[in-house]
Amino acid sequence: MTTDTPTYTFTERADLLGYVPYLLGFHPADSVVVLGLADRRIGVAARADLGRPRPETVRRLSRLLTAAGRGSAAITSVVLVGYGPDPTAADVTRSVANALDARGYHVREVLLHAGERYHCLQCDECTPPGGAPFDPSTTAAAAIATYEGLVAQPDRAAVERLVRPIGGLAAIAMAQAVDRAEQRLAALLGDDEAGTGPGSGGHGGDDARSAARRPSASDSESGSGGAGEGEADGRLVRAGVFAVDEALRTAEAGGRLDDDEAAWLTVLLLDLRCRDHAWQRTDAEPWQLDLWLDLTRRGEPELLAPVASLLAWCAWRSGNGVLAGAAVRRALLADPAYTLAHLLSEALDQAVPPGSIGPWPVP
Known part of the structure; x- marks a missing residue:
């Protein structure tokens, strides 16, 4: 999705992670998410399944980042977030981050959200070895999203169910x-x-x-x-x-x-x-x-x-x-x-x- 929301400043990784589900409209799982930044402002948020072929994922995300940049300021940097406890989530997220970096996008952060913790995938010292505790419901992002009237469904299937016909x-x-x-x-x-x-x-x-x-x-x-x-x-x-x-x-x-x-x-x-x-x-x-x-x-x-x-x-x-x-x-x-x-x-x-x-x- 593309974003045209009021400007708020997030200084903590936890706040940024807490805001992602509201940008997407649901809580992602087994996914890699890219946030495209234009002058440190989130211009686009996009998600791909972990199981999708990596070249296809990179092409799709790169195309979305390019298209979003045409509508306003150019997307110059990205944040990558992987979702899932499986080690594959970390591998795919690193791989996509490297591919986008090779295409000219400065990678600011590469994070992994696994269960109730998150990890930095760029360095070993940024987060504890077992990951940093994380409760999205207590973040400033959750309060901001609630104030804006944004809703994050439990998962993507829940969004599809919203438009199902009554019976x-x-x-x-x-x-x-x-x-x-x-x-x-x-x-x-x-x-x-x-x-x-x-x-x-x-x-x-x-x-x-x-x-x-x-x-x-x-x-x-x-x-x-x-x-x-x-x-x-x-x-x-x-x-x-x-x-x-x-x-x-x-x-x-x-x-x-x-x-x-x-x-x-x-x-x-x-x-x-x-x-x-x-x-x-x-x-x-x-x-x-x-x-x-x-x-x-x-x-x-x-x-x-x-x-x-x-x-x-x-x-x-x-x-x-x-x-x-x-x-x-x-x-x-x-x-x-x-x-x-x-x-x-x-x-x-x-x-x-x-x-x-x-x-x-x-x-």
Whole structure:
């Protein structure tokens, strides 16, 4: 992940180690982590599995360090931290440190976090032979992270679980709410268009979803079609804008959308204009993250690409690259061709700093 957080000064190795899980979004294990520094400020934090081939690990981490340097100040030095009690953790961390040093990155620290102790891997005198005691929960870094509202999940799998769909009765209730939302959308668009007039024999959900997926006029060479279609489009967009604004107001006030409100919003967000309205009003606010995370968990799979992409955007802007990646995967599972998800996936792969965009929306 790339970082755009307030500046704090860490003078102890323990504080730096205590902050790493909050930079990543989870407590790493069997990993090698690199912190890229620009003028002694952490510019990027990246992790690789210990079991990954070392040349591949070095290439990936080097690429991320280079990409992060393009977004702000160049990354000129690094700190390496290995995680794991196995001697392999120390060997891999030293090897990666040497390879990055050979590529021109000054290696400031090479540490090993094993259990409740940490070791310096650059000298024998920096830490005791058995390692220095370490409790991350008591560090100044933990207090700072809590103040910033950062959360470190127990492990990477826990981050993936955050975006898993709900099940049981809650999922059944949401499916029923989506049925009602599709009926409501069909009525909004008009009986003739949605196929829901007397004797149609159905609620028009498929036709209503197709209408919601129509691109805006700016995305089409021929515009929005005839007068009747234009009127339906206008009703659709107005309903979407209103639903987005109401959802954001509810979330900012600490509330949670009920099933019908959530289903209605997810159906409307299939329209790119409604999605873009939500996108332009979503940045890095914690309550926005809560909203899109909740809707990603509750959304029907085939309606999920817009919502999960908005979660990925919010997580990325917040500096939570791991959660952003998990959300992107959910979005692409729902719609492998979804453009916004692919754009965010590329930003994550290239370690583009969230701050490189500046204020959002861009004027």
